[in-house]
Amino acid sequence: MSTFDIMELRKADRRGLADTAADLIREAILGGVFPPGSPLREVELAASLDVSRGSVREGLAVLEREGLVRSAWHRGTKVIDLTARDAEEVYSVRAALEGLAGRGAIGRVDLDVLGGLVDGMARRLAAGAPSDELLALDIEFHDAIYRAAGNRRLLEAWHAVRSQVHLFQLTRIRLGHHDYRAVVVDEHREIVRLLDAGDAAEVTRFAEEHVHSAKRVLLAQLDGSTRDTSG
Numbered sequence: 001m002s003t004f005d006i007m008e009l010r011k012a013d014r015r016g017l018a019d020t021a022a023d024l025i026r027e028a029i030l031g032g033v034f035p036p037g038s039p040l041r042e043v044e045l046a047a048s049l050d051v052s053r054g055s056v057r058e059g060l061a062v063l064e065r066e067g068l069v070r071s072a073w074h075r076g077t078k079v080i081d082l083t084a085r086d087a088e089e090v091y092s093v094r095a096a097l098e099g100l101a102g103r104g105a106i107g108r109v110d111l112d113v114l115g116g117l118v119d120g121m122a123r124r125l126a127a128g129a130p131s132d133e134l135l136a137l138d139i140e141f142h143d144a145i146y147r148a149a150g151n152r153r154l155l156e157a158w159h160a161v162r163s164q165v166h167l168f169q170l171t172r173i174r175l176g177h178h179d180y181r182a183v184v185v186d187e188h189r190e191i192v193r194l195l196d197a198g199d200a201a202e203v204t205r206f207a208e209e210h211v212h213s214a215k216r217v218l219l220a221q222l223d224g225s226t227r228d229t230s231g
Contacts, residue, residue, distance in 0.1 A: 017051045021059030024049060029068060029079055030166055040069060040077045066163040080164065082171050084222050090164050091215035095208045097158055098142070102191070102207035103200045104149030111196055117141045118188045125185060131177040134184055135169055141188055145195075168218060175221035183213075 025045065028034055040060060046053045060077050063069045067090075071077040080086065121137050139162070146158045173180050187210055194203045 017055040018058035019062065021045070021049055021051055021055050022062035023059075025056075025059055026063060026066075026068060026163060029063075030163075030170060032170075034079050036079050036082045036167070036171070038079050040079065042077075063163070065160070067161060068163040068167065080167070082168060082222065084219055087168060087215060087218050087222065090161060090168055091211055091218070093161055094165055095211040095215075097146075097154065097161070098207040098211050099204040100151070100154055101142075101146045101149045101158070102195065102203040104151055104154065105145045106195055106198050106200060106203060108150060109145055109148035109195060111192055113144055114141060114188075114192045114195070117144070118185060118192060121188065122185045125181060131173040131180055132170065134181065135166070135173060138169070138184060138188065139166055141191075145191075169214070172214065172218045172221060175225060176217070179217055187213075 025034075025040065034040060042053045042056045042060070045056045049056065060069055060071070064071055064077070067080065069077050069079055117137050117140055121134050124133050124137070142158075143162075146155050149155070169180075190206060191203075191210065194206055
């Protein structure tokens with residue numbers, strides 16, 4: 001039996017079992033049931049989800065394509081680790097994508113929708129809602145920008161790292177949610193303002209810095225966490 005309580009996973013329905021298994025395992029990973037680096041055992045997952053091992057195997061393959069899990073011959077499948085190198089790679093790629101998406105979304109994105117999402121963040125922040133609720137709106141905000149950019153390959157590239165970004169941002173929140181809560185509303189409101197102004201250079205600059213600042217915070221947190229455990 002796994003160290004982690006996989007009985008917390010919701011049961012799969014009978015439609016598209018591989019995709020459903022992927023969705024439920026992803027949900028469990030992002031929900032903290034399977035922390036970074038933890039093993040994912042097909043037999044246990046299949047029993048917990050009430051699906052075949054084949055469906056679980058296909059679902060894990062979906063998550064591996066998303067970069068959320070890694071498989072190795074004779075070593076099984078694990079949730080990705082969150083190392084400083086991983087953070088550098090994921091956030092550097094995301095920064096480049098955000099710049100492209102921001103430029104492409106100028107004049108295309110529905111600013112009222114984006115503004116509504118930021119207002120939702122502000123309301124939840126004022127109400128003391130958990131940071132993961134703010135992050136859900138944060139991801140939805142960026143989803144809207146990528147869709148509006150009208151570049152199918154750019155959208156596919158975002159989807160290829162989206163789950164990893166979500167996991168890394170959840171780790172950032174877990175290690176120090178106060179920093180995230182302090183900037184989340186103002187930074188996203190500034191993105192809306194810049195998109196409205198339509199200055200492509202400024203949109204690109206701020207979109208990239210928005211990601212790089214998050215990367216710097218996470219790297220400092222990971223470094224501090226490593227020192228704490230080693231000391």
